Amino acid sequence: MRSSLIMAALVVLALAAPFAVYPVLLMTILCFALFAASFNLLLGYVGLLSFGHAMFFGGGAYITGYLVRDLKWPMELGLVGAVVVALIAGLFLGTIAIRRQGIYFAMITLAFSQMIYFIFLQAPFTGGENGLQGIPRTPLLGILPVETAFSFYYAVLVAVGLGLLLIYRIVYSPFGELLRAIRDNAVRVDSLGFDVNRHKILAFTLSAALAAFAGGLKALVFQFAPLADVSWTVSGEVILMTLLGGLGTFSGPLFGAAIIILLNDTLSSAGEWALVLQGVIFLIVLVFFRTGFVGLLSRTKIIKLV
Amino acid sequence: MDIFGVSPQLLLGQLLLGLINGSFYAMLSLGLAVIFGLMNVVNFAHGAQYMLGAFVAWLLLTMFGVPYWGALVIAPVVIALFGMALERFLLRRLQNEDHLFGLLATYAVALIVEGLVLHGYGSSGLPYTNPIPGGVMLGFMFLPYYRLWVVAISLVLCLGTWLLIERTKLGSYLRAANERSELVEAFGINVPKLVTLTYGFGVGLAALGGVLAAPIYSVSPSMGTNMIVVVFAVVVIGGMGSIAGAIVSGYALGLAEGLTKVFYPAGANMTIFALMILALMIWPSGLFSKAQ
Numbered sequence: 001m002r003s004s005l006i007m008a009a010l011v012v013l014a015l016a017a018p019f020a021v022y023p024v025l026l027m028t029i030l031c032f033a034l035f036a037a038s039f040n041l042l043l044g045y046v047g048l049l050s051f052g053h054a055m056f057f058g059g060g061a062y063i064t065g066y067l068v069r070d071l072k073w074p075m076e077l078g079l080v081g082a083v084v085v086a087l088i089a090g091l092f093l094g095t096i097a098i099r100r101q102g103i104y105f106a107m108i109t110l111a112f113s114q115m116i117y118f119i120f121l122q123a124p125f126t127g128g129e130n131g132l133q134g135i136p137r138t139p140l141l142g143i144l145p146v147e148t149a150f151s152f153y154y155a156v157l158v159a160v161g162l163g164l165l166l167i168y169r170i171v172y173s174p175f176g177e178l179l180r181a182i183r184d185n186a187v188r189v190d191s192l193g194f195d196v197n198r199h200k201i202l203a204f205t206l207s208a209a210l211a212a213f214a215g216g217l218k219a220l221v222f223q224f225a226p227l228a229d230v231s232w233t234v235s236g237e238v239i240l241m242t243l244l245g246g247l248g249t250f251s252g253p254l255f256g257a258a259i260i261i262l263l264n265d266t267l268s269s270a271g272e273w274a275l276v277l278q279g280v281i282f283l284i285v286l287v288f289f290r291t292g293f294v295g296l297l298s299r300t301k302i303i304k305l306v
Numbered sequence: 307m308d309i310f311g312v313s314p315q316l317l318l319g320q321l322l323l324g325l326i327n328g329s330f331y332a333m334l335s336l337g338l339a340v341i342f343g344l345m346n347v348v349n350f351a352h353g354a355q356y357m358l359g360a361f362v363a364w365l366l367l368t369m370f371g372v373p374y375w376g377a378l379v380i381a382p383v384v385i386a387l388f389g390m391a392l393e394r395f396l397l398r399r400l401q402n403e404d405h406l407f408g409l410l411a412t413y414a415v416a417l418i419v420e421g422l423v424l425h426g427y428g429s430s431g432l433p434y435t436n437p438i439p440g441g442v443m444l445g446f447m448f449l450p451y452y453r454l455w456v457v458a459i460s461l462v463l464c465l466g467t468w469l470l471i472e473r474t475k476l477g478s479y480l481r482a483a484n485e486r487s488e489l490v491e492a493f494g495i496n497v498p499k500l501v502t503l504t505y506g507f508g509v510g511l512a513a514l515g516g517v518l519a520a521p522i523y524s525v526s527p528s529m530g531t532n533m534i535v536v537v538f539a540v541v542v543i544g545g546m547g548s549i550a551g552a553i554v555s556g557y558a559l560g561l562a563e564g565l566t567k568v569f570y571p572a573g574a575n576m577t578i579f580a581l582m583i584l585a586l587m588i589w590p591s592g593l594f595s596k597a598q
Contacts, residue, residue: 049409051409099590102405103409107541111538236413236417239410272421276421282413283396286400286410287411
């Protein structure tokens with residue numbers, strides 16, 4: 001009863017938000033919330049730290065931008081294209097990265113993302129350091145114009161909502177149960193006859209696809225796919241969002257994304273202070289409260305979040 | 307006189323550049339391997355500490371007039387002390403936990419350091435005067451003395467560290483503490499102190515690399531993070547458990563990168579990553595790693 005009330009309140013809040021807050025900021029938060037949630041699917045539920053998730057996020061932005069701007073695809077298909085490419089790339093890279101256990105996984109994914117960064121830097125369609133600019137927003141479903149930020153907000157809200165719903169369904173499915181079991185005791189899962197690596201690869205692939213979807217959406221929001229979105233700084237940022245919000249909780253990454261984006265927005269005039277502050281927050285969360293924002297909130301007993 | 311359609315000047319020139327880069331890869335991945343070997347921490351701050359080495363050298367020169375040779379000693383010591391404080395007050399708190407936390411904590415340190423340097427000195431590269439100007443004409447190419455010095459000193463450092471760890475009493479304590487720290491402690495050896503000193507040593511090595519790099523590459527806040535990502539790939543190929551592996555793969559990958567610059571310039575900065583993917587497919591547990 002109580003949780004459905006909270007849900008209803010959240011929906012009303014999300015619908016009313018663009019009347020009070022700058023819609024582009026809201027859409028940025030939504031895109032990063034989906035990105036962080038897809039990242040959390042991997043780190044929070046399987047225990048795999050990808051230090052290169054920006055390659056899927058930023059890569060998704062580039063693919064969507066290329067399909068919509070250069071190939072004149074409608075934006076929905078552009079997003080689908082980004083997801084398909086990420087599925088293939090995620091399957092390939094996941095299969096290779098999984099060959100080393102533990103901490104190597106983070107280093108391998110970081111190296112992958114750096115390679116992808118250089119590929120996008122040099123590819124003919126990406127605009128190099130300037131990024132891929134001037135991505136048009138085609139009418140929604142071919143009929144509804146979404147040129148204004150205000151109208152596009154609702155499209156993004158629905159898209160992100162669907163993405164989050166999918167993650168929720170994955171996490172609370174038997175498959176998600178198995179992922180958590182792998183995180184907690186991979187040897188036992190293996191002894192029960194489940195193929196641990198296959199499940200890890202599948203989770204990695206799904207996470208990659210969802211991250212690319214979030215990136216594609218962000219490219220449509222800004223009508224721009226920047227090089228910075230495939231850089232390791234963004235990979236680090238999404239880790240911070242997830243940890244800060246609450247690792248392995250469903251709502252944590254959403255809070256984490258909102259906090260970090262609002263922070264970056266406030267500090268946008270002094271980029272280097274944002275780095276310092278991110279580092280400091282990272283340390284505080286690592287040393288003092290691993291459960292993150294959601295864990296802290298739960299401790300107050302006022303509200304229990306999943 | 308062309309070799310595979312490439313002039314020997316170009317080929318040897320790029321191979322020399324590759325050897326220089328390889329010297330830095332070897333020194334840095336060596337430090338990472340030493341730290342990981344004893345502490346099981348992947349030191350993400352290694353790049354930042356390398357950058358700090360270069361920066362301290364630059365500060366010493368411009369603020370206090372301390373020449374290169376002085377900086378070569380002072381900067382690594384200063385940064386090593388900073389590293390030891392970091393180990394004592396931050397990393398020790400995380401030592402019994404998942405390796406991920408050590409990686410993330412050092413990543414956070416790298417962010418803070420880079421942000422502060424960026425704030426203080428901006429993102430543009432700062433020049434550092436070459437302390438050994440001039441060079442020798444080898445007939446087919448010009449070899450600057452400074453680069454020769456870098457290759458020589460890095461070889462000495464790598465070999466020295468390898469001997470220290472694999473062939474001395476102190477090194478045997480380190481290796482033993484890595485395997486069974488309680489047992490080593492029972493023999494009356496202060497393992498926590500050993501850990502602090504080891505981290506300081508690895509960090510000092512990174513800073514020394516930074517000082518050596520200052521006259522070659524310009525001194526900039528981002529020089530470390532660009533380096534660390536490549537060094538990670540080097541370490542993945544070599545396997546982090548092996549000192550010799552780190553050294554050999556460092557040099558080999560520097561040379562491979564140089565070769566790519568000759569035959570396929572556009573792919574040069576991707577070479578090491580592509581080789582890493584290849585290595586992972588062929589030797590999943592690392593080229594030099596002992597059985598896991």
